Amino acid sequence: xxxxxxxxxxxxxxxxxxxxxxxxxxxxxxxxxxxxxxxxxxxxxxxxxxxxxxxxxxxxxxxxxxxxxxxxxxxxxxxxxxxxxxxxxxxxxxxxxxxxxxxxxxxxxxxxxxxxxxxxxxxxxxxxxxxxxxxxxxxxxxxxxxxxxxxxxxxxxxxxxxxxxxxxxxxxxxxxxxxxxxxxxxxxxxxxxxxxxxxxxxxxxxxxxxxxxxxxxxxxxxxxxxxxxxxxxxxxxxxx
Amino acid sequence: xxxxxxxxxxxxxxxxxxxxxxxxxxxxxxxxxxxxxxxxxxxxxxxxxxxxxxxxxxxxxxxxxxxxxxxxxxxxxxxxxxxxxxxxxxxxxxxxxxxxxxxxxxxxxxxxxxxxxxxxxxxxxxxxxxxxxxxxxxxxxxxxxxxxxxxxxxxxxxxxxxxxxxxxxxxxxxxxxxxxxxxxxxxxxxxxxxxxxxxxxxxxxxxxxxxxxxxxxxxxxxxxxxxxxxxxxxxxxxxxxxxxxxxxxxxxxxxxxxxxxxxxxxxxxxxxxxxxxxx
Numbered sequence: 001x002x003x004x005x006x007x008x009x010x011x012x013x014x015x016x017x018x019x020x021x022x023x024x025x026x027x028x029x030x031x032x033x034x035x036x037x038x039x040x041x042x043x044x045x046x047x048x049x050x051x052x053x054x055x056x057x058x059x060x061x062x063x064x065x066x067x068x069x070x071x072x073x074x075x076x077x078x079x080x081x082x083x084x085x086x087x088x089x090x091x092x093x094x095x096x097x098x099x100x101x102x103x104x105x106x107x108x109x110x111x112x113x114x115x116x117x118x119x120x121x122x123x124x125x126x127x128x129x130x131x132x133x134x135x136x137x138x139x140x141x142x143x144x145x146x147x148x149x150x151x152x153x154x155x156x157x158x159x160x161x162x163x164x165x166x167x168x169x170x171x172x173x174x175x176x177x178x179x180x181x182x183x184x185x186x187x188x189x190x191x192x193x194x195x196x197x198x199x200x201x202x203x204x205x206x207x208x209x210x211x212x213x214x215x216x217x218x219x220x221x222x223x224x225x226x227x228x229x230x231x232x233x234x235x236x237x238x239x240x
Numbered sequence: 241x242x243x244x245x246x247x248x249x250x251x252x253x254x255x256x257x258x259x260x261x262x263x264x265x266x267x268x269x270x271x272x273x274x275x276x277x278x279x280x281x282x283x284x285x286x287x288x289x290x291x292x293x294x295x296x297x298x299x300x301x302x303x304x305x306x307x308x309x310x311x312x313x314x315x316x317x318x319x320x321x322x323x324x325x326x327x328x329x330x331x332x333x334x335x336x337x338x339x340x341x342x343x344x345x346x347x348x349x350x351x352x353x354x355x356x357x358x359x360x361x362x363x364x365x366x367x368x369x370x371x372x373x374x375x376x377x378x379x380x381x382x383x384x385x386x387x388x389x390x391x392x393x394x395x396x397x398x399x400x401x402x403x404x405x406x407x408x409x410x411x412x413x414x415x416x417x418x419x420x421x422x423x424x425x426x427x428x429x430x431x432x433x434x435x436x437x438x439x440x441x442x443x444x445x446x447x448x449x450x451x452x453x454x455x456x457x458x459x460x461x462x463x464x465x466x467x468x469x470x471x472x473x474x475x476x477x478x479x480x481x482x483x484x485x486x487x488x489x490x491x492x493x494x495x496x497x498x499x500x501x502x503x504x505x506x507x508x509x510x511x512x513x514x515x516x517x518x519x
Contacts, residue, residue: 025354033454035463040454042464044248066357070444078444081314081342082321082349100340155457163356178460184469206338 006212012100022171023066026210027084028054032069034154036174036234037090037199040069049234056226057201060217069127073133073152076100080204086200086214088171092136094196102205104214106198107227109238113137113196115189116161116176117168122189130157135198137170174236244466253451257482260437260447263365267268267372269429273375279384285406293381300378305439313371313443317350324348361445368443376433383425390415390421420501420509427494431487452479 030038032046032210041047046067058065068084079087079101092110093103113136115124127147133150140206141148151157151167160166160197169176173192180188201218203211221227244250281293300308321344322336329345336344346352351359391414399409438449456472502509 002449027353033457035460039463040249042247042249042466044252047463055377064354068357068360069446071441074444077314080319080340082344083444085353153453155453156473158458159472162470178462179458182460183458183469204333204343206343 011146011161019190025066026058026086027068028058028065029068029070029075029079029084029087029089030054031072032090033072034090034172034175035178036236037172038088049230049236050090052234053221053227053230054088056221056230057214060220061213063213071131071152076202079202082204085203085207085210089200089202090175091194091202093198093200094136097202098203101202102211103200103202104211105218106200107218107221108231108236109240110194110196110198112173112194112218113140113170113191114173114176114192115168115170116180116186117157117189118161118164118185118187119188120189122167124168124189124191126196128165130160130169131171132157135171136198137193140193140195141170158186174234177235243492247466249451249455252446253448253455256446256451257383258366259445260440263369263372263437263440264434266369267376268370268433270369270373271376271380272426272432274373275380275382275384278377278381278481279388280410282381282385283388288424297381297385300375301382302514305375305436308375309371309439309443312374316367316370318342321348324350366445368440368445372433372436372439374380376429379429380426383429384418384422387422391417417505420498420505420507423494423498423501427490427498430490430494434486434490435483448479448482452476473496475501 028047032038032040034048038046038048038050045068045239051067054065054067070078070084072089075087075089075091076097085141087101091097091103093106097103114121115129124146124147128147128149129141129143129144130149130151132154133152138148138150149160151160154171154175157166157169158176161169162183162185165192168189171192173188176188180186186220201214203214218227222240231237231239253372278296282297285295319343325344325348326335328348333346334343336342342362351363359372395413395417396409397429399413404412412463425447438447440447441450452475453472456475458470459467498509499513502513504510504514
């Protein structure tokens with residue numbers, strides 16, 4: 001036991017010396033469950049619009065980045081306690097979130113939110129609507145008067161509509177559209193909601209330097225059209 | 241089909257099975273050690289040690305697991321980083337708490353921000369083992385405390401009459417005999433521990449339940465080579481079978497252990513074994 005402790009201590013010290021020089025790796029926190037923004041591909045890696053965007057931003061800002069996945073529920077607490085350095089997870093910029101963390105400028109225009117339902121005649125005012133916990137859509141439903149059922153993953157919100165637990169699900173249009181295209185039982189309703197102020201990258205409020213680097217990189221991607229090409233490739237609405 | 245089951249993503253679920261098994265293999269003995277220490281402390285004749293033991297048992301048993309896992313882990317992580325911060329960067333000019341941010345100097349990060357991902361994962365795993373050990377150690381301590389009290393006083397008195405010290409009767413008479421009383425309680429704990437591993441997810445470790453949910457979810461053809469509908473039921477069914485087989489194996493092993501421990505004991509079980517001539 002004593003040996004074990006000694007070896008561990010020695011290991012910790014050598015590891016500490018080997019990596020002693022600071023902020024050379026930026027850890028990018030994402031959810032990995034919200035295609036096309038971010039998802040885990042067949043190979044088990046993070047993929048999607050934000051993966052390509054993030055890699056390009058890191059290249060332009062000359063940062064070495066590493067991808068980390070984290071549950072949506074605890075994605076903000078883990079950022080502020082320093083487990084990773086950014087949130088790049090299809091997170092819309094809202095005032096409430098802005099009180100706790102900082103956002104870079106938006107890298108998508110406000111994407112409309114759509115309803116996905118089993119039939120076209122859903123009562124959106126008095127029915128049961130599903131949404132993911134802690135999203136702008138969940139707050140929107142809570143305020144609208146309809147009955148809100150919350151789930152911790154986007155996946156479960158769609159499953160709730162399929163098994164009849166909810167009448168419809170409200171989520172970003174880009175997420176729901178591919179599902180509606182392939183499932184004959186589900187359809188998008190004509191009504192859409194314009195909520196949220198576009199998606200941005202979340203950083204700690206004390207991390208102004210990192211925020212500035214990413215802001216500059218996003219600006220450069222906006223001005224040379226590469227961001228628009230990415231948005232079109234992943235079929236996310238709107239271009240700058 | 242064979243290709244589908246061997247994608248990189250499926251490899252992750254197979255690895256997570258090993259992660260869970262490894263966690264159990266490390267946590268169970270560690271928790272038992274915590275429990276033994278806790279129970280011995282609670283029985284101590286030195287009052288402060290006894291209070292410490294009893295306090296540990298009462299406190300951890302009383303707090304809901306989920307609250308403990310959410311609060312304790314983040315607190316533990318921040319304490320470690322704070323201590324390292326004070327030791328490594330004493331000249332740091334800024335406060336550690338900035339609003340809701342917890343900021344320590346880069347060199348005090350644990351693990352360091354630029355360490356490879358596997359170091360982060362191992363660190364998370366170690367914290368998970370430690371947390372599980374503390375929680376289950378408290379329950380084990382209570383079981384062992386009861387088992388120690390269940391050993392007939394006459395046995396210890398006999399030892400004392402041979403001139404054994406308190407320490408000698410504890411190690412030579414009490415401890416070898418208590419296991420038979422402790423085992424039913426401990427085996428319950430083991431079963432609960434097996435099923436508590438999905439709590440790992442709260443600690444940011446991707447366990448089998450996470451991957452079953454992720455793999456079973458609806459996949460559209462734009463984002464995968466293997467689109468499918470909602471297959472979560474089948475994945476969870478596989479998990480069910482896995483857990484059932486695992487608990488069955490545990491039951492068989494625990495039964496064997498029980499009959500081994502019963503041998504020669506002054507209990508009903510021991511007496512029954514003696515009659516059929518097992519000893």
